[in-house]
Amino acid sequence: MDIGWAILLIGFAALVAAFLLLVIGLMYSEMMNSDIPRGVANSGKLHMVHGLFVGIAIVGRILHRLGICHQVSFIRWFVACFLTRLNPVPTGLRVKDLNFLEVPVRVYEPTTVCDGLRRGLVYFHGGGWVTGSIDYVDEVCRHIAKESGATVVSVGYRLAPEHRYPAQLDDCETATCHFLSVAEAQFSVDPRRVAVGGDSTGANLAAALCQRLAKREDGHLPFPCAQVLIYPALQMADFNLPSYQQNHAVPILFRGRMAFYFLQYINGEMSVFQDLLEGNHVPTELRPRFDGWLSPSNLPPECLVRGFSERPAPTYDGAVYHAIKAGLESEVSPLLADDDVIEKAPPTFILTCEYDVLRDDGILYRKRLLDLGKNVEWKHVMEGFHGMVNFFNQGWLSFPSAARVVDSVVDYMKTLERS
Template sequence: MNSDIPRGVTNSTKLHVVHGLFVGIAVVGRILHRLGICHQVNFIRWFVACFLTGLNPVPAGLRVKDTRFSEVPVRVYEPTTVCDGLRRGLVYFHGGGWVLGSIDSVDEVCRHIATESDTTVVSVGYRLAPEHRYPVQLDDCETATCHFLSVAEAEFSVDPRRVAVGGDSTGANLAAALCQRLARREDGHLPFPCAQVLIYPALQMADFNLPSYQQNHAVPILFRGRMAFYFLQYLNGDVSVCQDVLEGNHVPTELRPRYKEWLSPSNLPPEFLARGFCEPPAAEYDGEVYHAIKAGLEPEVSPLLGDDAVIQNTPPTFILTCEYDVLRDDGILYRKRLLDLNKDVTWQHVTDAFHGVVNFFNQGCLSFACARRVVDAVVDYVKTL
């Protein structure tokens, strides 16, 4: 778990401290797991909930309520100020590798978006791995979103035609995957999301050797190997194939030219190659590995690999990327695909930020200045909807 924190990262000393704290939590969790006391994941969830997720009093001008939408836990943030007509809405999916994270972990972010943009925000508490595997998380997000769309006007004074979906990291993955799922159905019974808000999204598990994966492979709080681990936890929990996935041995030979068209580093602006990139050795296809993870190459797990005809029908998109993030290029390459299809895309790149920074928004001594800039960029976009 040795880290490599570039000098360009904001508050690099504080990030070193945060990384050390997370390593300590992981080590204690592993010891407890081996002693049979509790699962490592459960310990990490408990520690984060108790010590790293502070819930402050609800500010004036905001009503916050925990409820359920068709049995899916949600937290609804409603501004109480007078509004002429119907408000806009945002359904938000938290990050955490489909394994960690909760409604509480993004509470400050959702409060800020709701109050600063005068938007009704719904934060979704979807079920997590390893207890629940794909597609449970996506199904929960769809259920909650469709429920909100069906009652938005009658119960929340929200215009269902002005409801966006969004999230951070794997929550952004769920938002993008949901938009593609709804675009494929085209049933017309409910309004389609008016936008997708993708904060440093995880969008594909075909290539873990993109420039951003190489340049930021050991930058906290998301390492290259850990991202592959999270994908595998989401799918089936078989982490024995992790190294094969990192090397690209899971991608069938016949699919590689198609994926290369979308994932080639030549599709990135030149400045994103400046910190270095080496073409990886040719991967050796392993059919057993592919069959173990093949759902991971489907668009509902890897939206960046979706068909043109489906992506063409997705809503306007906001993408935020961070320079010191293994997932940086996922967002930039998805932007390229959307632009090639003449889709409306707003892109914000934060040059001094790292993956997971929104989790440190308004968190006291653990706050990072760039976290506010990231969240305020989201607020500015939501105001345009």
């Protein structure tokens, strides 16, 4: 080997080493900003998983700044290639990839003998409206279908930043309405026993869809018989609720990241990020109504045990409001819907996790439903953290407590009877 090639190799090795040192340094800095309480299930593994996700995000950020690829594109690619596994389809289940009016779906049909028509669940994955996919919740949907005997339809809705609100909700509506229209004829499913559900922002879409369908109900299609909401994101009016304060740095969803996702969903206007966190986007005339629904006094006393401090009243900024006012509409923030909309909600299952910034969204929505006489089943996972469902049956990435979350959905699905 001549000296020229040796110099090139040494130079390349130095660049790689410098790149790795940069990534490690940034990862260390990011990791120091995290806070994993002792009560979190498998906290050591969560530290490791958080470090992996931080590393992926940092590499994506570097590649984005170098003009090689978009950060979001890199994260989606890495998760699809290295963090998502598709196992062979188990006995007793038939899986099909289809399109419902151009919306990609994956249908999970139990093959066991059923006395009559089956129940159904239309499922929307999480991922902040930016990431996530049908593949990422494949194990979850398989398990629900096989163990509950229900046919599950997983919806591959469009994602931000390529597509903004209401594209995601429109896709979920299209897929759900199509399934309801063909459920009995093509899938032997009782359309009167079809629920909608999802995790995180997928749960947001499920709740928003129920409200949208309730407003448009014309009798041509059955209304969803239930909504299944796994740690739902339900409002972007207040990012200083007790759960946001207590869990602001608990992986895998930081307080600031949730605000980022909301902004990406509606329009990508990141210049108002800090104003959003401080609450400067809520008009003075709307604040009394929102405060009544979002007051910490509406939470169980145990939600305040880990601390909460009242923040000074925010300073309303009209320009900020007009930049992101869609975020305060009920289709983005279902928790902020008027009583006459919420009282049309179907029976509801809500699951919340103690160490999750979105904990209080789910609990406050439960209270609004109960105050209006609605049927609500609530499960709270004391050792749980946001995103648990994505670690169900994922090999070395699995968290045992994730099985409890998925099995609670199975148990609820078994209770759904003809309306």
